[in-house]
Amino acid sequence: MTIISGQPAAGSGITSGAVASGEVGLAWLAGAARDRADAGLHRDPHVRRVGVDAINLGSNDYLGLSTHPDVIAGAQAAAAQWGGGSTASRLVVGTTQAHVDLENELADFLGFPAALAFSSGYLANVGAVTALAGRGAGSRASGPNDSGDLIVSDTGSHASLIDGCRLSRARVVVVDRGDHEAVRAALADRTEERALVVTDSVYSIDGEPAPVADLYAAARAHGAVLLVDEAHAVGVRGPGGRGLVAEQGLSGAPDLVVTTVLSKSFGAQGGVVLGPEALRSHLIDCARPFIFDTGLNPAAVGAARAALQILRADPALPDRLRDNARHLARACGVDEPAAAVISIIVGDPQRAVEAAAACRDRGVLVGCFRPPSVPPGTSRLRITVRADLDAATLDHVAEVVDAALREVGAR
Incomplete structure (x- = not known):
């Protein structure tokens, strides 16, 4: 037997308390899942579907070129x-x-x-x-x-x-x-x-x-x-x-x-x-x-x-992106960003999840960042702006975000 690191267990097999408690194989996963859910850290990937209209500000498609x-x-x-x-x-x-x-x-x-x-x-x-x-x-x-x-x-x-x-x-x-x-x-x-x-x-x-x-x-x-x-x-x-x-x-x-x-x-x-x-x-x-x-x-x-x-061919695209980011930040009542990301700290992870869901229910997709992506206590909505959005759309997004934050008691 080749040992890559650590030491093999004594005897012919594992007979410690882990076996006695039933915590063998993948049995421990259920408890770990409960712990994450209790902490507001369970994740379900949002599935985008063809034909479902939504304004996507959760991606990193900064210049809007993925669908060009x-x-x-x-x-x-x-x-x-x-x-x-x-x-x-x-x-x-x-x-x-x-x-x-x-x-x-x-x-x-x-x-x-x-x-x-x-x-x-x-x-x-x-x-x-x-x-x-x-x-x-x-x-x-x-x-x-x-x-x-x-x-x-x-x-x-x-x-x-x-x-x-x-x-x-x-x-x-x-x-x-x-x-x-x-x-x-x-x-x-x-x-x-x-x-x-x-x-x-x-x-x-x-x-x-x-x-x-x-x-x-x-x-x-x-x-x-x-x-x-x-x-x-x-x-x-x-x-x-x-x-x-x-x-x-x-x-x-x-x-x-x-x-x-x-x-x-x-x-x-x-x-x-x-x-x-x-x-x-x-x-x-x-x-x-x-x-x-x-x-x-x-x-x-x-x-x-x-x-x-x-x-x-269009070197002004990044300028339009940053102009849009500043516009949306002002409309959301937060500091103007140095790049294209607007981060609105909610604090509690479950509340951040609920705020993102409230935005989604209103037709706007935003990011929801929780630990371990961010430090504890700083769970947030992360909004990534695109260069191909107009002012009316940005103002609508700001209204949706404000309504969602109020709905969950985060504003």
Whole structure:
């Protein structure tokens, strides 16, 4: 018997109190489900149906391109040419010319030498972090559980970055969101040769921007690499929607890695890592989510390429998006956002669920974020604005949200 971790139980089988109490196999799931329900944390995915009219402000389709005729046509054309799936890992036969063209076009648009596409933004972040720090990066370990690398992550990092940190088995220091001085201190105190700093550029929960320039300066001053997740910034901030990194004049800067997604402003699906050619080559060799996952499906590639062309042709789209976000925030009586997310804190998770349901009953879909997505006591409605909405629709949404919050006693 091979033991991966821990110790085998004594004797020939498990005969502890777990068996005596009946808590074996999956029997414990019922109790866990009751606990979640009692805490207001049970989740049922909302099923969208054809022909049911609703104003969708729960998605991340910031530019409204997922249903654009050109984007749909791009997906159809790619599927007709390459099939319904990529059929294999990118390293086997899962890379089409369309994948390579998309990567080159994105790298050019975002101002980096090279890009590598993954089948989701989640996997792009996990792949980048684990390939740049920890055992997947080929670090010289000083002990059985010590990779010899340091990762500094803040409390606003997306779950995919957090999971990448955990899977890397590097030493991880967590600092308060956006605290670049704490990042400097962690980097200065390290004993590890290599260090990686990870952050969202626009935090996904409330749309607030991170101090990217300060974080980059801190990383560079201490010989570290900065990885910035631009999922909620590309298409939203920066010149022509090129993101917060471009807005700060850092596109293509040394020791800077950017990740982003195709599932938000580009209305498709997939994730991308951008940086120097040496990074792309390293990820192809070392990023397990790239090596072992089936390649991004052709329809998503075609849709993303079409969306990118639309954004190139209409660089004012992100301006209209942010104008709409400010309009809706004013109508809702909350602070104007820095990006496209309006976050209305309700507090109690069950009340937040009821408020979201009340909005849905009135024909408006909004996000409902509860722990573990947000800290306890900060459950909220998360409203994501789109560039393709008019003022009358935004005013109607504000009326619906206000009525829903009053109905559940949250306003």
